[in-house]
Amino acid sequence: MKKILMLITALFLFGCDRTYTVEEFKNDEKLTDEYQKKCQNGEIDGDSLNCQNSRKAVVVRNKVSNASWN
Structure with missing residues (x-):
């Protein structure tokens, strides 16, 4: 019974991370940098949607920043 409770707790804790859209990341450079660091250092699985x-x-x-507007 303890194992089941621990499994449910773990799934709840790890499954509650919010998923951000590409648009949200595009509009918030600080958020993007934060997640880039977490993904690169292994804090978050690199294959995650975030x-x-x-x-x-x-x-x-x-x-966009490298586009030529001539």
């Missing part, structure tokens, strides 16, 4: 979305936001932000 890591993927933060990487996409960085790519989109870099494309």
